[in-house]
Amino acid sequence: MIDINWEVSNKNLNKEKLNFFSFKSNISKKIYLCLVISFIQIIFLHCLNDNKLVSNTEFKIIKTKGKINFGEPLTEDNIVVSSEKIEDISNFIQKNNNLNFFLGKKTAIDLDENNYIFNANIQTKDKNSIPEKIPYGKRLFVLELELGAIAKSLRTGDKVDIIANLDIPGFGKATEVILQNIQLIGLEEKNKYYRSRYNSSNSISFYLTPEEIKIILFMKRYANFSLALRNPNDNFDSKDQAVTLNKFIENEKIKNIIKNDRFQIIYGDKK
Incomplete structure (x- = not known):
């Protein structure tokens, strides 16, 4: 009869099982480690390819052909659209490739x-x-003045007459149309409160000769101004500009007042 040592056999079997599972665990760890390394390599290669793509991409940018001095206009003779490889995209974004803009x-x-x-x-x-x-x-x-209700009807480009309600010492009161058929270049309304009262004033801008400005500023001291809106087709004068001040200015008393007022235009130095 054969005597089998079952205890020794069981120990050997358990040892073989442990060795098998230990071997299997080591293989799994190696496979996992290989996968992680491969994933890192893929990411690195992808980033490297992106950087190469950016560095090899050509962008259109505007550059100078030669030296351009301050205040010199930009033309097709001194600037050009150039295709260049730009490594720093964020720096390129600040540039402008629209030639017509410049x-x-x-x-x-x-x-x-x-x-x-x-x-x-x-x-x-x-x-x-x-x-x-x-x-x-x-x-x-x-010219600053209070326009009242007519201000709502005025627009830049309208033709108007300027009327002065004068009260000049040594001459008396008079109402005169001092400028006719002038075009409004600008119109601005100013609203403000003063001592709980609401005041509205306006400023209008237009083109005048220096002599006309001289007379307007003189009259401003003795007059309140009003505007009369004209029909745009009512052009008695073919010139699209302010008409000279009427014969009221030619009055001898007015001439003396202006002369005695010592109002004069001071011209700047001629260069």
């Missing part, structure tokens, strides 16, 4: 050759600014 504008600083053109490099005032719209021999004049 053409005709004047530079605000000196620019060297191959400089990028930024919005900050150009002057905000372009060739259509108000001073350059003023006709030669004229001045843009602003």
